Amino acid sequence: MPDSNxxxxxxxxxxxxxxxxxxxxxxxxxxxxxxxxxxxxxHELAFERLTATLPPxxxxxxxxxxxxxxxxxxxLADHGYRVTAxxxxxxxxxxxxxxxxxxxxxxQDFAARLTQRFSAVIALELVEHLENPHHxxxxxxxxxxxxxxxxxxxxxxxxxxxxxxxxxxxxxxxFRDTDYREEGHIMPLAPVVLRRCWREAGFEDRWEGxxxxxxxxxxxxxxxKFRWLVKSLAAFSGTPEALRxxxxxxxxxxxxx
Numbered sequence: 001m002p003d004s005n006x007x008x009x010x011x012x013x014x015x016x017x018x019x020x021x022x023x024x025x026x027x028x029x030x031x032x033x034x035x036x037x038x039x040x041x042x043h044e045l046a047f048e049r050l051t052a053t054l055p056p057x058x059x060x061x062x063x064x065x066x067x068x069x070x071x072x073x074x075x076l077a078d079h080g081y082r083v084t085a086x087x088x089x090x091x092x093x094x095x096x097x098x099x100x101x102x103x104x105x106x107x108q109d110f111a112a113r114l115t116q117r118f119s120a121v122i123a124l125e126l127v128e129h130l131e132n133p134h135h136x137x138x139x140x141x142x143x144x145x146x147x148x149x150x151x152x153x154x155x156x157x158x159x160x161x162x163x164x165x166x167x168x169x170x171x172x173x174x175f176r177d178t179d180y181r182e183e184g185h186i187m188p189l190a191p192v193v194l195r196r197c198w199r200e201a202g203f204e205d206r207w208e209g210x211x212x213x214x215x216x217x218x219x220x221x222x223x224x225k226f227r228w229l230v231k232s233l234a235a236f237s238g239t240p241e242a243l244r245x246x247x248x249x250x251x252x253x254x255x256x257x
Contacts, residue, residue, distance in 0.1 A: 031071040032078075034094050038125050038153075039212035039247045043072050046124055046151055047079075049207060049251050054120055054149055056080030063118045063143060065106060066126040070094045076122070084118070086110075107131050111142035120149040125247070128154045128174075129184045133194070137201035146256040150203060153211075156248035157190040160234040161214035167233075168226060173214065173246070191248055203252040210245025 029036045036043055054060055056079045064073045067085035070093045077083045077099055086104040087093055093101050104110040107130055121140050130136050140150050155174040156162065162173035169176075172188045179185040189197075195205065218227065237244065 031075050034069045034071040034074060036071045037068050040216070041211045042124060042153060042247055042249070043075065045209070045211045045249060046072070046122065046153065047075055049209075049249070050076075050120060050122070050149070050151055051079070053206065053251060058082055060119045061116065062120045062122060063114070064122040064124075065104070065110075065140075066123060066129070067093055067101075070099065072122060072124060073099050084114075084116075106136060106139075109139065111139040114143060117145045118143055118148060119145055120151065122151050124151070124153045126154075127152060127189060127194075128187050130187060133187060133189060133197045134200065137198045137203065141201045141203065141254055144254045146254065148254045149206070150198070150252040150254065151249070152194075152252070153247050153249040154189055154194070155185065156210050156214070156243070156245055157188055158239045158248070159210070159214040159244050159246055160230050160237060161218065161246075163233050163237075164226060164229040168229065173217075191243065191250075194248075194250070198250075198252050202255045202257075204255070205250055206253050207251040208243060208249070210243050210248050212246035214244070214246040216246070 029040060031043065058080065060081050062076055062081045062083050064076070064083065064085045067073045067087045070085060073083050073085040073093075074095045077095075084100045084102065085093060086102045088103065088105055090101060090103045102113065104113055106126070121143055123140070127133055127136055137150075144150065155172070157172050159173070165171060165173050174183070175185050175188045191208070198205070215230070218230075234244070
């Protein structure tokens with residue numbers, strides 16, 4: 001049997017590597033001077049989808065998992081949501097005086113650590129860091145009120161750049177060895193796999209989309225054959241245009257039973 005303490009240490013070390021690599025770095029994208037550790041436009045689109053479905057109110061209780069520095073949590077609180085934030089590392093979270101914070105290890109049974117239930121759970125750029133997506137969705141379901149919402153995102157394996165990388169190199173975009181070590185990206189999940197996970201956990205999808213141009217990082221590549229492959233896959237892809245962005249985003253609703 002694997003040592004659970006050792007497994008926890010390894011997972012924590014991956015998360016710590018991800019946090020530490022951003023120390024003292026200047027960020028082009030921030031919210032009230034808090035760095036946004038996400039693809040361009042993700043926080044804005046996630047906020048737009050949440051407010052369109054669940055308008056801000058002091059009565060709406062929102063939990064952000066993997067809150068990092070707190071940019072998204074603070075954005076939500078500023079617009080009138082009652083927010084609780086969580087992360088594996090408490091000292092990374094900046095707006096501690098404004099927003100309640102709880103330290104959670106999301107590879108464990110984290111729902112038992114919280115006594116209240118929430119109107120919505122936000123989990124952006126998170127599930128790819130976890131060891132068991134089925135467990136994660138079940139835990140989120142326990143945290144939600146009947147009919148509550150879960151908003152998640154993850155690197156989009158269905159975008160043409162990611163597909164081209166897999167054909168050429170056998171790895172998906174954002175899941176190379178360096179991404180495993182430095183970003184903590186351990187779980188590549190295609191949208192079709194995510195749908196199976198959340199449906200088995202008792203969720204229904206209410207909206208799916210994507211954000212950020214997957215070509216934005218290709219300025220570092222001068223491989224014409226690779227660019228041709230990307231364009232060819234895009235031309236023949238059966239994936240809807242709205243789901244070809246760099247990051248996949250979905251809004252889910254928990255059942256009322």
